[in-house]
Structures are given as structure tokens and as C-alpha cells.
Amino acid sequence: MNMANEQNLKPxxxxxxxxxxxxxxxxEHSKTRLKRLLxxxxxxxxxxxxxxxxxxxxxxxxxxMIAKALKGDQRAYQEVxxxxxxxxxxxxxxxxxxxxxITWEEKKTYVANSSSL
Numbered sequence: 001m002n003m004a005n006e007q008n009l010k011p012x013x014x015x016x017x018x019x020x021x022x023x024x025x026x027x028e029h030s031k032t033r034l035k036r037l038l039x040x041x042x043x044x045x046x047x048x049x050x051x052x053x054x055x056x057x058x059x060x061x062x063x064x065m066i067a068k069a070l071k072g073d074q075r076a077y078q079e080v081x082x083x084x085x086x087x088x089x090x091x092x093x094x095x096x097x098x099x100x101x102i103t104w105e106e107k108k109t110y111v112a113n114s115s116s117l
Contacts, residue, residue: 012018028036038058046053047063055063068076 038056038061040057041054042057042060043052044055044060045051046055047067065076065080069080
């Protein structure tokens with residue numbers, strides 16, 4: 001029996017949930033929770049100045065990535081560069097019958113926005 005027919009495509013009545021056992025109201029979204037945790041502050045020694053300073057968890061993670069890059073970790077280095085300058089443009093060229101060329105260009109960039117992750 002096919003359940004996906006027009007008789008089954010009815011909106012729920014007003015005020016009735018389609019998923020009554022779903023996420024309870026007031027539950028924190030994972031993005032909100034992660035943002036809150038990444039903004040926590042810890043006192044750590046600055047690896048450049050050697051002085052104790054306050055750093056957010058996100059800043060500490062950034063410093064770890066930079067430290068890995070400085071030790072020769074190529075993936076960490078590439079990630080730091082990609083975050084600063086954006087990923088390099090990648091092109092793919094396909095030739096189809098009739099002599100038509102299709103070029104696909106993809107460029108991923110990161111936008112700095114201090115209010116979101």
C-alpha cells in the first residue's frame with residue numbers, strides 16, 4: 001500500500017505538533033551551546049609574550065592550530081592559510097559531444113563574523 005498519496009498530504013491542525021515527542025521547548029540548540037563554550041575564558045601563558053593572559057577557548061584552539069603549523073603539520077598550515085585568504089579557486093573542464101566545453105569553478109571563502117560560528 002502506497003502511503004504517499006494526496007489523501008495523506010494534509011497539514012496538521014493549528015496548535016498540534018507533527019512530532020509531539022520532539023525536542024522540548026527551551027532546549028539549547030547545539031550551535032548556541034558550542035558558541036557559549038567557545039566564548040569561555042581561561043587564563044593561560046601567551047606563547048609569544050610569555051605573560052599570563054585571558055584567552056577564549058576559541059583563541060586557544062586557534063593557537064594550537066598555529067603551533068601545529070609551526071611544527072611542520074602541512075594540514076594545519078593549509079587550514080590556517082585557507083582561513084586567512086580563502087581556498088584557492090578550483091576549476092574543472094569537461095568536453096561533451098559537439099565540441100562544447102563546460103567549465104565549473106568553485107571557490108570557498110570564509111567570512112569573518114564575530115557574532116556567529
